[in-house]
Amino acid sequence: MVFVIAAFAIALLATRPFGLPRWVWPVAASLLIVALGxxxxxxxARAILAQWNVLLFIAGxxxxxxxxxxxxxxxxxTDFILARADGSWRRLFVGLFLTGAVIALLLSNDATAVVLTPIVYRAVTRHGGNPKPFLFACIFVANTAxxxxxxxxxxxxxILPHARLLPYVWHLAIPQLCAIAAALALLLFFFRREIAGSYGTTECGAPVAAVARALIAMALVVVCYFVALARGWPLGIVASAGAIVVVLAAGKNPVGALRRAGWSVVSLLAGLFVLFDAAARAGFVAWIAAHLTAAMHGSALVATASAAAGAAALSNLFNNLPVAVASSYVxxxxxxxxxxxxxxxxxxxPNLVTSASLATILWLTILRQYGVRVSFAEYLRLGAAVLPATLLPAILWLSLIR
Incomplete structure (x- = not known):
């Protein structure tokens, strides 16, 4: 019964019937599971409190x-990249993609998709360009990098709350570089006609004081991330403390700045933690873990492909957020x-379909506000090429070094 309730809640989270916020379904399901005993x-309560590091990290x-x-x-x-592209749409595309990769790697993928998308749209349309290729670049680099x-x-x-920097980089840095290169190459090929030509060159001055302060604060946060990983400190404390520093460095009204953040994701996660703790208590998670452990002791390639491709498939079937929570228990x-x-x-x-990640769903919402429509088939046409091209190097590398 626990598994049925959890699966039903995740399906509702992915489909969002009645237009209700996504956090409603896992929270309601977790309350139902508690009420039924x-x-x-x-x-x-312990299941939620045990994930304090993750919740602090996301809040940060x-x-x-x-x-x-x-x-x-x-x-x-964005203005800096526009100026450095020297009027070439192709150079602008590459510059925005690589900058998005750096932002996704050092800050977060959600920031790349949600914050950069409207800015890129306004910048490209202001110069008379076709925004769609650049908007696709925002979401694909957010999901890839x-x-x-x-x-x-x-x-x-x-999934890995106590990661150490060197082992993590050894396992995933090379696949990450390959994935970024593959996604960029494919998008350049698909949009080769749309990004041909040029626009009027622009100038970009030095950053104003608020921007400079915020950039310095963000750089300090990244340095602290690396120190925390090297020393085994929780990333949640670093991120939440860093948020305070960045907001204060911005010199804006902190309440107004923080009010616009999507805090509902914290409630959504809390509900998922309770659901999967109940599933673990019922033995379902242990069953999956036992099968994965047995597979990992067999063929390295088959086992790695099963774990990676299985997680990717489930992310597209439901959404990668509940799959990530389930993967953490496994x-x-x-x-x-x-x-x-x-x-x-x-x-x-989430590179395959539009419902597979919260970032992609929010990206689509932003596009609709600007009158830009992206169909399921249009996204799938790109995703069907990008997903295997980015996931395959990771599978091969991880099976090789196991």
């Missing part, structure tokens, strides 16, 4: 993104190192 209330990311946006950091970065470092995506912290209980292929699958999976 499948999960004691103290155990539900939301605050950092809100502070940087309020300061005008992303506006200045999100697993190379432990703090690039909240899913990474969920990785914690499996005796084999399944975390890395699970991270690759969960992070790259």
């Amino acid at each position: 499948y999960e004691p209330a103290p155990a539900a 990311l939301l605050g950092i993104s809100a502070g940087a946006h309020a300061a005008g950091v992303f506006h200045w970065i 999100s697993f190379g470092l432990p703090f690039s995506n909240p899913a990474n912290v969920l 990785a914690a209980r499996a005796s084999a190192p399944v975390a890395y292929p699970l991270i690759a699958g969960v992070d790259l999976g």
